[in-house]
Amino acid sequence: MEIILSNSSHKPIYEQITSQIKAMIMSGELKPSDALPSMRALAKSLHISVITAQHAYEDLSRDGFIETVAGKGTFVSAQNKDFLREENLRLIEEKLEEVVETGKMAGIELSQLIEILTLFYKGD
Known part of the structure; x- marks a missing residue:
């Protein structure tokens, strides 16, 4: 370690x-x-x-x-999957909050942010 x-x-x-x-x-x-x-x-x-x-x-x-x-x-700890999933969701929410704030400051529309997220998620 x-x-x-x-x-x-x-x-x-x-x-x-x-x-x-x-x-x-x-x-x-x-x-x-x-x-x-x-x-x-x-x-x-x-x-x-x-x-x-x-x-x-x-x-x-x-x-x-x-x-x-x-x-x-x-x-x-012998953790259950729900705990790990919850922790990962918390981390994702923190990062998305940063993205949303940056998008707002740059004047990027929500629809554009959703489109970008969708592209990254699908791997295109």
Whole structure:
């Protein structure tokens, strides 16, 4: 599992970790029941504080992406398809919101945006 941190990013370090692990889970790179490094091991490998690693793991656990089993470690949750679908829809909505705002600022009609989206969706 490779996590790349950027000092120039506007996101806090724990959010960078959280978003990259979420992306790995959603893409299938990390599969249900895959073991994750301990918080200490993650902190050591990324040269960050254990508190920062803990914050990232707490967020991932709260959102249902990982689970910690006492005495055994931290693992990717055995997620159901509905949860992953919902998370993907949320990401799509964020991106579409940006597209709509850009389209409005550029004076592009809704029908044109729909046409462009349809072309991309069909792959033409």
